[in-house]
Amino acid sequence: MAKIKTQYSCNECGGVTPKWQGQCPHCGAWNSLQETAVAPASSSPRFQAWAADTVAVQTLSDVQAVEVPRQPSGIDELDRVLGGGIVRGAVILLGGDPGIGKSTLLLQALAELGQRHKVLYVSGEESPQQIALRASRLAVDAGKVRLLAEIRLETVLATLKTEAPEVAVIDSIQTLYSDQVTSAPGSVSQVRECAAQLTRMAKQTGTTILLVGHVTKEGSIAGPRVLEHIVDTVLYFEGDSHSSYRMIRAIKNRFGAANELGVFAMTDRGLKGVSNPSAIFLSSYRDDVSGSCVLVTQEGSRPLLVEVQALVDDAHGFQPKRLAVGLEQNRLSLLMAVLHRHAGVAVFDQDVFLNAVGGVKIMEPAADLAVILAMVSSLRNQPLPDKLVVFGEVGLSGEVRPVTRGQERLREAAKLGFTRAIVPAANRPRQPIEGLEVIAVERLSEAVDYCR
Secondary structure, three states: OOOOOEEEEEOOOOOEEOOOOOEOOOOOOEOOEEEEEOOOOOOOOOOOHHHOOOOOOOOHHHOOOOOOOEEOOOOHHHHHHHOOOEEOOOEEEEEOOOOOOHHHHHHHHHHHHOOOOOEEEEEOOOOHHHHHHHHHHHOOOOOOEEEEEOOEHHHHHHHHHHHOOOEEEEEOHHHOEOOOOOOOOOOHHHHHHHHHHHHHHHHHHOOEEEEEEOEOOOOOEOOOOHHHHHOOEEEEEEOOOOOOEEEEEEEEEOOOOOOOEEEEEEEOOEEEEOOOHHHHHOOOOOOOOOOEEEEEEEEOOEEEEEEEEEEEEEOOOOOOOEEEEOOOHHHHHHHHHHHHHHHOOOOOOEEEEEEEOOOOOOOOHHHHHHHHHHHHHHHHOOOOOOOEEEOOEEOOOOEEEOOOOHHHHHHHHHHOOOOEEEEEHHHOOOOOOOOOEEEEEOEHHHHHHHOO
């Protein structure tokens, strides 16, 4: 019996190398090579590039731009993340930790879409009985949801062609396998081939396909990084799985804005959209506690108010500890150095712990000023002024830089009852906002002195 030939494929870039290496020679990622079997060469004659059919080339100015029509999914928060609804022929990838609610959300969306469109649910992980139990538990009307339990790609493609659904869910992409690839389901080559075939089917037939993707322990979608490049939209579940709130963030969207955030509450009837997430993130906020500061962050088109907590305490070891949950870890050290140099407050010999309450991840630099004031409040054991919100980016020279959409942030804070705001001088509103006192600062030292 002939020996099976193998090769090593990179999970990050999909590159192939004949021998295992600790670092991928194509993208430089460490420990990302996995062994896969080499498919036998095709017996068909070599393809001649010059013999391919030519396609007419157009001038870009002659192409007529047409607005892409969207279909609402019936779940407002999901439509917000998608940019207004689903697009015909789009391929959407939804990733998240096990048990966070991926299958629950998609089953709810299919039940709503099934009232107006032809839909199909392809399950490779659960039996039809398990899905029926979930539908019964969620109390959704699944009378028009077509169901297929199958993991063979060729059978799935044939069913999609026969049923011709307008929306199809594949749960999940890691369970599918193709007869054309000899490796096991979930391998790099299988995931890449199955995703490419399903994408081709979606573009040819106009079927919207939603793929469920597993995530690795690092939190990224399992499989090659090219999987995220193939699809049109990439959505990630965020938040603590032990909390009753879930967040979906759009990492990539060819038909809408990226970094949009949808907030859901997990109930006994499934995931329900939250129309005012700021009130939830501030539900346990107290303004008489030191080390707490309210930040106005911008998530896509929506301003959010989030409580930032800091705990600064004497270090009990040779190396002070630094920990940031929901905020950038590397930026914490930078802000501590700026605070010492330009405001005269030293925390380099203290243990510093940061937390963004509610499980939301804050990546924008507008959180700099709130993080610094929370640390100063905790160090002095002195609460910040009542009904105060903060936003602003802090530079290395101690200046407070403006951020985008400052007016929308201030209006959202005033709507929720806050009466004071420390903002960059360039974000000072041109007209007064009723009920809100705006303190515009140009230097970090001004903000720190105001909070004494």
